[in-house]
Amino acid sequence: KNQVEQSPQSLIILEGKNCTLQCNYTVSPFSNLRWYKQDTGRGPVSLTIMTFSENTKSNGRYTATLDADTKQSSLHITASQLSDSASYICVVSARGNTGFQKLVFGTGTRLLVSP
Amino acid sequence: DAGITQSPRHKVTETGTPVTLRCHQTENHRYMYWYRQDPGHGLRLIHYSYGVKDTDKGEVSDGYSVSRSKTEDFLLTLESATSSQTSVYFCAISPSDRANEQFFGPGTRLTVL
Numbered sequence: 058k059n060q061v062e063q064s065p066q067s068l069i070i071l072e073g074k075n076c077t078l079q080c081n082y083t084v085s086p087f088s089n090l091r092w093y094k095q096d097t098g099r100g101p102v103s104l105t106i107m108t109f110s111e112n113t114k115s116n117g118r119y120t121a122t123l124d125a126d127t128k129q130s131s132l133h134i135t136a137s138q139l140s141d142s143a144s145y146i147c148v149v150s151a152r153g154n155t156g157f158q159k160l161v162f163g164t165g166t167r168l169l170v171s172p
Numbered sequence: 173d174a175g176i177t178q179s180p181r182h183k184v185t186e187t188g189t190p191v192t193l194r195c196h197q198t199e200n201h202r203y204m205y206w207y208r209q210d211p212g213h214g215l216r217l218i219h220y221s222y223g224v225k226d227t228d229k230g231e232v233s234d235g236y237s238v239s240r241s242k243t244e245d246f247l248l249t250l251e252s253a254t255s256s257q258t259s260v261y262f263c264a265i266s267p268s269d270r271a272n273e274q275f276f277g278p279g280t281r282l283t284v285l
Contacts, residue, residue: 061214091273100176100262100276101215146214157228158269162214 059084061149061163069169074137078166080130080147088150088158092121092132095144095165104132104145137170144168175199176277178263184283191250193280195263197243203266204246205274206230206238208259215262221246222269253284 061082070076082090089108093101105114105121107130113122118135134141144165151159175198185191195204203222207215207230217230219238227238235257237249250257260281264274 098279100264100278102276103273106273148214160215160217160274162216164212164214 059149059151059159059161061147061161063145063147063163063166065166066164067167067169069171070137072137072139072170072172075133075135076137076168078132078134078145078147078168080132080163082128082130082147082149082161082163084128084149084151084161086152087125087128088152090121090123090130091148091150092119092130093146093148095146097143101146134168139170139172142168142170176263176265176275178261178277178280180280181278182281184285185253186285187254188252191253191282191284193248193261193263193282195246195248195277197246197263197265199265199267199275200243201265201267201275202243203269203274204240205264205266206236206246206248207262207264208232208257209262209279210259218248218261253282255284258282258284 064079091106092104095101107123120133123130144167146165147163149161177196179194205220206218209215216232221227221240239247260279262279263277266274
């Protein structure tokens with residue numbers, strides 16, 4: 058069964074600190090992995106996307122890593138800011154038999170950055 | 173929100189009533205999707221469209237129907253709303269199914285009493 062599991066479910070850190078969020082997946086056939094940020098009351102917004110051959114990608118203070126062998130990804134946030142408070146969702150894309158890309162969403166990690 | 177609007181943004185309705193949610197895009201993207209988001213679940217695909225009048229079911233399509241008569245509009249209809257359909261509904265768009273990402277709308281919070 059295609060699944061995406063994220064940990065921790067929630068996290069509180071002090072402003073300025075770093076944190077790392079984890080994503081494990083069992084999705085096949087793998088096409089790509091994306092991290093989304095979802096602010097409260099808003100739709101998800103893409104942070105990074107990585108294909109099988111990429112093992113790291115950065116977007117400002119956000120750095121995502123991918124280990125396709127162990128089927129694990131992480132999202133590292135550096136020098137956190139209050140505006141980083143949001144849910145972070147790991148999404149893995151699987152190529153279906155018809156060619157349609159099926160997205161499998163994790164339940165997200167809720168991050169609270171405290172002053 | 174990448175040229176995507178959803179209406180209404182909030183709705184409260186009673187069990188058994190019909191409800192239609194609208195997604196409108198200004199990006200001229202071919203693909204449009206409807207998802208629902210519930211606590212303890214990741215976003216789940218309800219239906220998607222790959223062109224005008226071309227639609228297909230997602231993983232949680234029971235109780236929902238969709239229509240797409242114009243490129244820019246994708247309607248989600250609950251023929252007879254149930255309390256289990258209380259959720260936040262998101263529309264998303266992408267230029268193709270091989271696009272690197274989908275762009276999401278702001279969401280519609282639906283409560284069925």
